[in-house]
Amino acid sequence: MTEIGEISVRKRRSRQEIQRLVAEFETSGLRRSGFCQKHHLALGTLQRGLRRRRREAQGQSEGKRLVEVKMAGMQCNGSGAGTCTLAVVLAEGRRIEVGRDFDAETLARLIRTLEEI
Structure with a gap:
């Protein structure tokens, strides 16, 4: 018999959870890839969260603004x-x-x- 490997299902994270992880990353001192591996987070998710945080800090909403x-x-x-x-x-x-x-x-x-x- 052969062993069937586990199928991993990606967890959809809430915006609040991503914001918390981004804040934790900024104080962690880890590189992006290391932080993502440790927290089972896709690198793209962290990058989007960082981009969103920068925009909000500059007073801009996502995308274009009025x-x-x-x-x-x-x-x-x-x-x-x-x-x-x-x-x-x-x-x-x-x-x-x-x-x-x-x-x-x-x-x-x-x-x-x-x-x-």
Whole structure:
């Protein structure tokens, strides 16, 4: 007869348990792989927990986040032609302005380019 090996079933851990393990890892002094072996934890689970903890420490939620936008009113020139612009003022005084009849595709290309930087 042959011996049948044990089948290990992965345990799904709660978010609270992962947070506890991440906090324990940070004070353990162990390497990631050693800590994971000791606690029967997948390395990817620990890495995701560490990433989530860093984001939360920086005040960011998982994925993209919303930012408050202050509307300062429409900015129109004095010519009476009704050429108002929408301006987005970025850090260090950088601005993106679009007029009433802006080309949406050009703006989309600009945004894609800026996101790659």
